[in-house]
Amino acid sequence: MEKYRVLIIDDEEDFVETIVKRLRDRGLDAEGALSGPEGLQILENKDFDVIILDVKMPKMSGIETLREIKKKKPLVEVIMLTGHGSVESGIQGLQLGAFNYVMKPVPLDELLKQMNQAYERKLIEEERNH
Numbered sequence: 001m002e003k004y005r006v007l008i009i010d011d012e013e014d015f016v017e018t019i020v021k022r023l024r025d026r027g028l029d030a031e032g033a034l035s036g037p038e039g040l041q042i043l044e045n046k047d048f049d050v051i052i053l054d055v056k057m058p059k060m061s062g063i064e065t066l067r068e069i070k071k072k073k074p075l076v077e078v079i080m081l082t083g084h085g086s087v088e089s090g091i092q093g094l095q096l097g098a099f100n101y102v103m104k105p106v107p108l109d110e111l112l113k114q115m116n117q118a119y120e121r122k123l124i125e126e127e128r129n130h
């Protein structure tokens, strides 16, 4: 797998730690953030290819975070993490330019499949924008 850059933004610390470790084990350049503002701060200093974004977070929701991400980095591909009660936010995310949404808990292989597809799309979009 190509070593692309992934940012995980989720307020569940254990989830972020685990997923970052597992993605790094698979050879990806993965980082984690525990809130929308923290994720946006990281984006100020580093470019990412794919962002995994929780919709349900205190202070700044995933949808608000997505709007800011797309303003700053329109080409980054975002996969929203929804729960049973937040599928509508996932759909709203698609309307705001997210690549896709997946329902928690998502098996790692399924998430990786989505991430790889998102990365492929980013490469195509970058080519088109050249």
Ligand SMILES: [Mg+2]
Pocket (backbone or CB within 6 Å): 010, 011, 012, 054, 055, 056, 057
């Ligand atoms: Mg959450």
